[in-house]
Amino acid sequence: MKTFKVISLQVVDNDELHDFDIEDGLIINKEDGNSTWLVETYLSQKYIEFFQKVQQQKDDLEIQVVISHKANDPAAFLTSIRKIKKINDRMSILFEGKLKKQRNEYAELLLDDLVQKGYTGDELVKEFREKMVSKPRIAAASKPSV
Incomplete structure (x- = not known):
């Protein structure tokens, strides 16, 4: 497995792009033969209703994350939310999914x-x-x- 720091998170919902101020984040390439990635973000609970609503939907959720450095291009993933965990006045969101595109566009x-x-x-x-x-x-x- 390889791990990287998540710098920013965006969620594509009904062709709208939602930016979220994250406090910290980690992305893991599971290298499991299925090209599976885990993305965990730590952010304010003020976004909890949005993510709970999205978690209820059956469709894959498209997210974009900038990895390692602010200057890097965003990587797009098709994911599902595996877990939302409240931690004091913050929350952790665990996404699991696959890279949407192999080449950067x-x-x-x-x-x-x-x-x-x-x-x-x-x-x-x-x-x-x-x-x-x-x-x-x-x-x-x-x-x-x-």
């Missing part, structure tokens, strides 16, 4: 997002370069099917 998602926002020409190139450095969060589901 961040640049393509960013470019598509900027074009949809109306950027063109030199302005598009400038914004793209800046955003590739700052790595703003972009929903993996935002890319239209081709």
Whole structure:
């Protein structure tokens, strides 16, 4: 097994991207032959109703996590919530799932997002370069099917 620190967590719910301020997190590649990953995040209980509602749903839950360094591209996973545990005024959420995509499509998602926002020409190139450095969060589901 390999473990890494989780820097940020986003949940894709009905094509909406929800950002969550996490206090700490850990992701584990189980290396079990099934490509299974475990993601545990530690955050405020103010989000408990959202996660309890999502846990009740039968569909897989898409999450995006930035691993190890803030500058890394987000990795998308299809998961289910295995456990929500209250710890004082915080909670731990354990997700289990698989990588959604094997190759990183961040640049393509960013470019598509900027074009949809109306950027063109030199302005598009400038914004793209800046955003590739700052790595703003972009929903993996935002890319239209081709």
